[in-house]
Amino acid sequence: MQTDWGSLFELTMSPWELIVRGTITYWFIFALLRLAGRRDFGSVGMANILLLVMIADAAQNGMAGDYKTITEGMILIATLVFWSVLVDRLCYFVPAARVVLEANRLCLVKDGQIQRRGMRREYITEDELMAELRKNGIDDIKKVRRAYMEEAGDISVLPYRK
Template structure:
């Protein structure tokens, strides 16, 4: 068995760090600003997109890397960027606004906010399903409904 082939770097470690960093930020920006934030669920198309993006990004990140060390360094780079973003966002509100999308009000005092729905590509049917899941029968009983940063929905009932 060729132990050096398994554990020795097959490409320069700095190249792996740069590739991992570039792909992390490209994917972060793509998913943060381009990919639609869903209404609390993942569909088949969303899962397919993630699988395809992962496969497409793999070559850009790994290059000619073939060893365990190359893969370990690449994974460590991606995890480090993720942890760094979380930590910076925790300590600095301006960064939190960049990392996490703001909540968006979709219903106010029983009325749909069509502009916000349109910007988030949320249909009437999706919105109605969300307040029904909270046990609310009609929109007039909703004081406020928000699409949260994580894609879930928060509902405040009228008294």
């Protein structure tokens, strides 16, 4: 069996179609994950998870032959990386873009009082909040000046000073 090495790099689909497909898929999944919240992602950013999953899928398609050539998979992966880098740069240089593209920290405890609205927004129970406080060495909510769910989904606690 003889392999046609030149066909590995031929395009069977327009590069622009690949770029458009990658762009639409990226923004669809980004918006979907942004609306879903961040509580299950831990300390890894949602955009990083999105990029990793999409690159893995695009690379798999390129390697397994779902695309006719490796070049198509490479164009799609480059498109995904481009959007990820652009979003990071945009958020850095245009602070107003952060409101839409990044999650803001969310106040869960303010001056020893649970902020139920914030907890409802991320579906955090009082038991889950108290478990996080105990991990930070706090056994009484009244000892907490502020507790926030950070952008990446972890909870930071600012206790009152003694």
